[in-house]
Amino acid sequence: MTKARENGSSGCRCTTAFQGRRNARSATALEGRRTRSAALRTQNRKNQKNAIADERRARAWRLLIVGLGVLILCSCQGPAQQFCPPGVYPPGADTPNAAAYPSPYPSPYPQLPESAYTGVPPVPPQPQPMVGPPGMEQGVPLAYEPTGPWTPPGIAGPWPQDEYLRDGGDRELPARVSRDWEVFGLDLEDTVAHYDTLDGRTVVEPSNRVHIYAPRFAAVRKVSSVRAGEQVGRAGGFHLATTLLGPTETLPVGVGTQNYQPVGGIAARPPVIFRSRQGDGVVSEALGAVGFHDGLLPFENLAVIRMGTFDEAEMPQLARGINAALAWSHDKAVQVVLDRKAAMAATADQTSPSIYTIGAPPGDPKLRVIKVASTPFAEPGDEVALTIRFDNLGNQVIGNVTIIDNLSPRLEYVADSAQCSLDAQFLTQPNEGDSLVIRCEVADPLEPGQGGVIRFRCRVR
């Protein structure tokens, strides 16, 4: 009992202590619960604020996307068209112009020609403002369209030149005349004229070139036969060469060296220079290449860039590239301006050996030499008449006019067939092609505007 009381008393004390501890724990738990609840509420408020902010941002993005879409769709529309009823024109438009103001109603001027009378005064054409960079106010140069050298009609080049006889011009080395009137550089088929001027010069002028279709054939023969019953003899014996009895000494390889295989090559590229010249000094440029990262690109894979040699077959491509350069902006283009005029590439179907212009300076002698043939085609044995017309187109008298024709090996001069409309002397001498060089020396000087005709015949060999 005592124990019980003691226990009881002690139990009361214990209960009180336990109660105190429990109260303390309860207070602590309550405080923790309150703290957690406050944290949860704070977290919930933060989450709610974040959700609201996200929703606002999403709404703003949606509005932004819709706005951008509307802006893009509006920008895709064409210019605003103003629809007007018939007879009513927008401000500033005093004449009906169906093209500028299309109307959904039937037009009172349905597709009338320009010459039709409608009662409305015609609108004078407005002058177009000049466009183009300085020096090209009259327009950008036209595209270059080379046609190449002369070709027979109906045949696209390259045409076989071995079927034609050519005579005239000054091919290969240019003809020159020394002080004692000795002619150098006169090749076969050349036709030139030289004369003396008042200031002591000797000028050489070539003629044009004539083409005569006159193919000639020859043959190469080979005769072979079959020899029946012929038998190749066998080898009767052979030499017994002295052979080595044996090696005297053998040295095995003691050390081997393995060279490293080269993994790359180093090569120096020569400096590349690009040179181009067109016409008679009209276009001339030299560009030094500073370096290339790689091989030649397709647009620059030209012989003039690869090797520096100009190929006529690449003329269209080269001219196209030059025109492409002209189309660049002003500060980047390859510009060649002469007297504030842009350089232009000129072309023609037929070229003349010389171009003369009016207004030559005083004392400018000119001699024009034109050569024609009587037929465009001939067979061996036919006779062809060749006519040379020469005229003094300069503004001063010229003397010692001499016309020289170095005939082709296929042309044989018909004796005593040369004639001249002026007082002249004909001389002939053999050339390296076993034909003749016909030399016509005009006796009197030629006044300005004076000319003459030479005619002679040749037989096609």
Next chain:
Amino acid sequence: MMAVVALGWLGVAAPAAAQQPGVHYLHQGVMPPGAIGGRQLQRGGPLPGYFQPVEIKAPQGALVSLAVAGDFDRPKAAARRAGFLIGQVYRMRVTNIHLHAGLEVFPTIEVIDRLYPPRGQETRFAIPVELTHEDLELALQGKFVTRVIYLEDPRRALPVAENPQQQEWFEVGPGNDPLAAADALGRPVAILRMGARLPDAEGPDMQFLFGCPPFVEYPPRREPPAAPAPTEAPPAAAPAAPGPGPGGAVPVPPEASQP
């Protein structure tokens, strides 16, 4: 240093390179009929379908027949003109040969290139293929005659007048290629082969006739009348351009005189 080495190498290699042949010929004259023309067609150009006029010349009295539909057509007197396709082989039969009556020769003609004459002058400028009496006799003796007809380069042509009765020709010796020789002198356009081949006793088969390719028959050449040569003097030349001249005496410098 590299430049010195390169120059030294060039100096050593130049004589060796000069000894090499300059041209590697893709075709040889000993190739079978049709091979060269077929390769020419593969090289492109306006060759397929073009009938190149050919004038077949033969000795006086000889008759020429062309292969048509598995047989030879009616013999006609030479010269005979026809348009042949390029790359095809045309078999002929030549009969009535002088001093060899009753014997026949069966040459072939292969056109390997064409001409580009002015329009309307195609038949006038035909490729001449000559069957000389000597060639026919060699073929009758069992020889094989190859004649490559080429177009002369005008700048390297022989400066002699052409004999209208006989074409200029050259002989190449054993071991030499007639096609290469013709290519060095001009542009080969046709190959004539004759001898060493006879048809079967039953008659010519299509293999012997090379399939009888089509051709265009042209009438024989008519000699044009000789035109009189102009002998009159040319008219006095009119002034080229009106303009005031200096007039008076000609002020030619004293050193400018005729040589």
